[in-house]
Amino acid sequence: MTHTVRSTCCYCGVGCGVLIHTDGERIVGIDGDPAHPANFGRLCTKGRTLPLTTGDAGRVLAPMLRDGRDDARQPVSWQTAIATAADRFAAVIREHGPDAVAFYLSGQLLTEDYYVFNKLAKGLIGTANVDTNSRLCMSSAVSAYKLAFGADGPPTCYDDLEAADLVLFAGSNAAFAHPILFRRLEEARAARPGVKWIAIDPRRTDTAAMADLHLAIQPGTDVALFNGMLHHLIWEGRLDFDLIGLHSEGFDALKNEVRAYPPHRAAEICGIDEADLVTAADWFGDAKAALSLYCMGLNQSSHGTDKNLALINLHLATGQIGKPGAGPFSLTGQPNAMGGREVGGMATMLASHRDLANAAHRDELSALWGVPAERLPARPGLTAVELFDALEAGTVKAVWIACTNPAHSMPDLNKVRAALTKAEFVVLQEAFADTDTAPFADLLLPASSWGEKEGVVTNSERRISRVRAAVKAPGEARADWRIARDFAQALQARLAPSEPALFDFDSPEAVFVEYRATTVGRDIDIGGVSYALLEAAPQQWPLPAGEKLGRARLYTDRVFNTESGRACFHAVPYLPVAEAPNARYPFRLLSGRLRDQWHGMSRSGRVPQLFEHAAEARLGMNPGDMARRGLADGDLVAVASRRGALVLPVEAAAGTPSGSLFLPMHWNGQFLQDAGVNLMTSPARCDKSAQPELKHAAVKLVKLDLPWRCVAVVAGDVQGLFALLRPLLAGCRYASLSLVGRERPAVKLTVADDAAPEGWLEKLDAALGFVGGPDGLGYRDDKRGVDKRAQWRDGRLVAFRLAGETAAEAWLTEIMRQGGDWAFPRPWAFLPSATAPAGAPAPSRMVCNCNGVSESAIVAALKAGGSLAAAQQATGCGTACGSCLPECKRLAAATLANTESAPA
Ligand SMILES: Nc1nc2c(c(=O)[nH]1)N[C@H]1C(S)=C(S)[C@@H](COP(=O)(O)OP(=O)(O)OC[C@H]3O[C@@H](n4cnc5c(=O)[nH]c(N)nc54)[C@H](O)[C@@H]3O)O[C@H]1N2
Ligand SMILES: Nc1nc2c(c(=O)[nH]1)N[C@H]1C(S)=C(S)[C@@H](COP(=O)(O)OP(=O)(O)OC[C@H]3O[C@@H](n4cnc5c(=O)[nH]c(N)nc54)[C@H](O)[C@@H]3O)O[C@H]1N2
Ligand code: SF4
Ligand SMILES: [Mo]
Numbered sequence: 001m002t003h004t005v006r007s008t009c010c011y012c013g014v015g016c017g018v019l020i021h022t023d024g025e026r027i028v029g030i031d032g033d034p035a036h037p038a039n040f041g042r043l044c045t046k047g048r049t050l051p052l053t054t055g056d057a058g059r060v061l062a063p064m065l066r067d068g069r070d071d072a073r074q075p076v077s078w079q080t081a082i083a084t085a086a087d088r089f090a091a092v093i094r095e096h097g098p099d100a101v102a103f104y105l106s107g108q109l110l111t112e113d114y115y116v117f118n119k120l121a122k123g124l125i126g127t128a129n130v131d132t133n134s135r136l137c138m139s140s141a142v143s144a145y146k147l148a149f150g151a152d153g154p155p156t157c158y159d160d161l162e163a164a165d166l167v168l169f170a171g172s173n174a175a176f177a178h179p180i181l182f183r184r185l186e187e188a189r190a191a192r193p194g195v196k197w198i199a200i201d202p203r204r205t206d207t208a209a210m211a212d213l214h215l216a217i218q219p220g221t222d223v224a225l226f227n228g229m230l231h232h233l234i235w236e237g238r239l240d241f242d243l244i245g246l247h248s249e250g251f252d253a254l255k256n257e258v259r260a261y262p263p264h265r266a267a268e269i270c271g272i273d274e275a276d277l278v279t280a281a282d283w284f285g286d287a288k289a290a291l292s293l294y295c296m297g298l299n300q301s302s303h304g305t306d307k308n309l310a311l312i313n314l315h316l317a318t319g320q321i322g323k324p325g326a327g328p329f330s331l332t333g334q335p336n337a338m339g340g341r342e343v344g345g346m347a348t349m350l351a352s353h354r355d356l357a358n359a360a361h362r363d364e365l366s367a368l369w370g371v372p373a374e375r376l377p378a379r380p381g382l383t384a385v386e387l388f389d390a391l392e393a394g395t396v397k398a399v400w401i402a403c404t405n406p407a408h409s410m411p412d413l414n415k416v417r418a419a420l421t422k423a424e425f426v427v428l429q430e431a432f433a434d435t436d437t438a439p440f441a442d443l444l445l446p447a448s449s450w451g452e453k454e455g456v457v458t459n460s461e462r463r464i465s466r467v468r469a470a471v472k473a474p475g476e477a478r479a480d481w482r483i484a485r486d487f488a489q490a491l492q493a494r495l496a497p498s499e500p501a502l503f504d505f506d507s508p509e510a511v512f513v514e515y516r517a518t519t520v521g522r523d524i525d526i527g528g529v530s531y532a533l534l535e536a537a538p539q540q541w542p543l544p545a546g547e548k549l550g551r552a553r554l555y556t557d558r559v560f561n562t563e564s565g566r567a568c569f570h571a572v573p574y575l576p577v578a579e580a581p582n583a584r585y586p587f588r589l590l591s592g593r594l595r596d597q598w599h600g601m602s603r604s605g606r607v608p609q610l611f612e613h614a615a616e617a618r619l620g621m622n623p624g625d626m627a628r629r630g631l632a633d634g635d636l637v638a639v640a641s642r643r644g645a646l647v648l649p650v651e652a653a654a655g656t657p658s659g660s661l662f663l664p665m666h667w668n669g670q671f672l673q674d675a676g677v678n679l680m681t682s683p684a685r686c687d688k689s690a691q692p693e694l695k696h697a698a699v700k701l702v703k704l705d706l707p708w709r710c711v712a713v714v715a716g717d718v719q720g721l722f723a724l725l726r727p728l729l730a731g732c733r734y735a736s737l738s739l740v741g742r743e744r745p746a747v748k749l750t751v752a753d754d755a756a757p758e759g760w761l762e763k764l765d766a767a768l769g770f771v772g773g774p775d776g777l778g779y780r781d782d783k784r785g786v787d788k789r790a791q792w793r794d795g796r797l798v799a800f801r802l803a804g805e806t807a808a809e810a811w812l813t814e815i816m817r818q819g820g821d822w823a824f825p826r827p828w829a830f831l832p833s834a835t836a837p838a839g840a841p842a843p844s845r846m847v848c849n850c851n852g853v854s855e856s857a858i859v860a861a862l863k864a865g866g867s868l869a870a871a872q873q874a875t876g877c878g879t880a881c882g883s884c885l886p887e888c889k890r891l892a893a894a895t896l897a898n899t900e901s902a903p904a
Helices: 078-096 111-125 139-149 159-163 179-191 206-210 222-236 241-246 251-258 263-270 274-286 304-317 337-342 359-369 384-393 413-422 480-495 508-519 531-536 623-628 718-729 760-768 809-817 826-830 855-865 868-875 885-901
Strands: 003-008 017-022 027-032 101-105 130-132 166-170 196-200 213-215 290-294 327-330 398-402 425-430 443-446 455-458 463-467 587-592 619-621 636-640 645-652 660-664 697-703 708-715 734-740 746-753 776-781 786-793 796-803 846-848
Touching: 003 463, 078 101, 078 398, 078 425, 078 443, 078 480, 101 111, 101 384, 111 130, 111 337, 111 359, 111 398, 111 455, 111 480, 111 508, 130 384, 139 304, 159 179, 159 290, 166 274, 179 885, 196 206, 196 274, 206 885, 213 274, 222 251, 222 263, 222 274, 222 304, 241 304, 251 304, 263 274, 290 304, 304 327, 337 455, 359 508, 384 413, 398 480, 455 508, 463 531, 480 508, 619 623, 623 645, 645 734, 708 760, 708 809, 718 734, 718 746, 718 760, 734 809, 746 809, 760 796, 776 826, 786 826, 796 809, 796 826, 846 855, 846 885, 855 868, 855 885, 868 885
Parallel strands: 101 130, 101 398, 166 196, 166 290, 196 213, 290 327, 398 425, 425 443, 587 660, 619 645
Antiparallel strands: 003 017, 017 027, 455 463, 587 697, 619 660, 636 645, 636 697, 708 746, 708 796, 734 746, 776 786, 786 796
């Protein structure tokens, strides 16, 4: 008997509603929730494949504790785990004070989880050392909203996507990162032909390629661009004088500042044509409703807040706010980045948009919590980068990390690793066992995860949805709020036993009810929201008691949340990136997302088809730059900044501008010989938001010749193979792990080194169990250092391993990817030839993941049918989730143009 549970997708901030189908024990299917106002039934590739990420394999199943520094962790009971953690934290707090401990949380926790941790840190321990991965993500947007409007929170809603006639993507690759919103935008533009899109991104992303105007600015120059656009609009007098005169302040100072940015000068700073800048400004100025969608290209910068403010200035000056289709819309990345901001789960804020520095706010909250007012910290705690610096310096001694993977996602990882090594006590609350942070944990606590937990999340448009459990958590895994509560109770028993119980929650709903009370009377008042109401439909905040519906748009009356009720213009000068390229480090290293992977890949990296869009880590480089340096696709390079280096293959990426390199942020030590892009990135940060500049590091590049190669592809149980192969990665100068195939998935390992690392091949063979037998074959030529093995089962190739000579790896891999059908003499597996034998399947990159349609199939169907619609009908490409539509359209444009111009 299957049944269905209504919940949300646990990946991005779009916050799609899902229907989870279960057989009572396992999750067996998923659909988009047609009733959810974020997605109306649609899901992208990641959401659709969520069921494939569930099950016990690879999960943390029991609390694991390390006794001595160098001991292996052993399973312990929950009781021991909680008591040990409370003893250790209490001892540090007694000896060194509350600020000697810290919490590092995540925008992927549910609101209830977040609330308990925040109350524990600020209300019980009395430290503001509770920061989160949102510092790496949203903090510049928060700072700018507060500076400009007096309160945090996007003034816009998803219906604005359909109502806008100008859409400005600024540092947002929504086609990859917010795919379902992008579908809504595509449909809106198709329905209303006057709609125009502008994309501001140094790279020609899928989003930029679909825009009517792409401004490929030099990385980090956004402020100059926005100031230049405003200069033009002021010059032209296309301003909203009512908003400027009555509802805002600071315009004169701003006007003075932007005098220095005439379009020709701004365009020069940005490295774009003046005419394009002027066109962008004209479109913005002429728009009836202009909507800006912005994300990490603005936020992850040492001037992230200024970039946000310069864009908000444009909206205020032209009155593009507080009306349908208009406004500065910061897209949140994580599913509950908004919830974290609401409960004040960061080092710089208090619950429900209260400020640490405000004594009245502290009094309100201490009264609500029933704790002494003087306990609440009056100054900000350590923000993410400072927190890890303090661990390294030894001023913070114990850290509790939940639902984030800092040894992958923080900048300057060598420093973060040193900090985690130095820390006296590291607790990690994780769902999955293999992450780059896990080895550092003294206490690893099993957390329940998607499909297993209850609570609420808030998406990008301030909409709160219920998250529901469909199945039991595996092993002894427990919900995050409950782990936090149990620890908090144990700590209170040690630190403040005589105070009334602070953490008497018996359910996530009890936590929610207490959190709700803290919002009453605030800008984010949700006094009218209950679990029962959310069961009926998700709701936007604010929704005070007595009101029926939340507010779709903020500031429609032009009254802002500042003392005076006026919005604030901020005169912000353009300043260059913290680490400009120079002769030694001539390239700018950009980083960002792939369409089908999620962050450190602990979940998405378990799904074979999510590797079909991008199979392995590659450093994207401008083809002209590659030619000048004599680099070809697939060549190995060492890319290095002042802080760290990584060896990996380069790839020609036409969308990457000359002088820049692009490395997806996802790859890490579970898939490579070492952690990924953040070995190189810089901890330089915005002085207003403390958000680090993850997008711009200066790096150099050296071509490497690593003559010894080994490639192994093995079909079977993916998690089991990962466990066997991961320990082998770090021993090689270059190693990459990925997944190939669908019905018969296989793990692929690619290695390069100066020579075979001592004993490595033996370890590999032992791990893979290449035993020969009647279905196994080997080939060795010791003189040439060549050693090959292959294995068949029931007429299928199920494994091969080529060492010393790997020319045939591509076609052999393709055979494995397509299921392993083998129609050749077996020794052909050892041919030293890159050319596939006649009859072998031709390789082609997968474009449509849902329906499994490859690039070559789409091109063939385009040629046969003469239009994209015909190709879609023939192959189904782009008809399921639609994430690949931008790519299908590009293929259609290229193919059909070629067909037309080809001689008849
Ligand atoms: N598939 C997928 N989707 C995701 C996620 C994921 O991991 N995978 N993560 C989610 C999260 S947490 C987040 S925060 C969002 C991020 O969503 P986005 O911010 O849209 O994604 P990114 O690829 O990080 O960065 C966007 C773009 O910024 C550009 N950029 C770099 N420097 C600059 C600059 O100086 N100026 C401008 N204007 N642009 C610049 C990059 O070239 C990149 O294309 O995605 C969310 N959605
Ligand atoms: N260079 C570079 N670095 C970046 C970025 C970039 O663009 N470039 N982007 C930054 C941004 S915007 C972000 S948001 C961060 C993201 O960085 P991280 O927060 O490190 O990313 P995740 O891999 O999503 O980490 C979440 C972890 O929680 C675990 N988990 C999943 N579900 C649960 C659960 O229910 N409970 C618990 N306790 N654990 C769970 C997952 O297995 C995973 O290991 O990376 C940042 N780092
Ligand atoms: S857009 Fe995709 S990843 Fe984001 S919430 Fe929706 S289904 Fe999940
Ligand atoms: Mo993020």
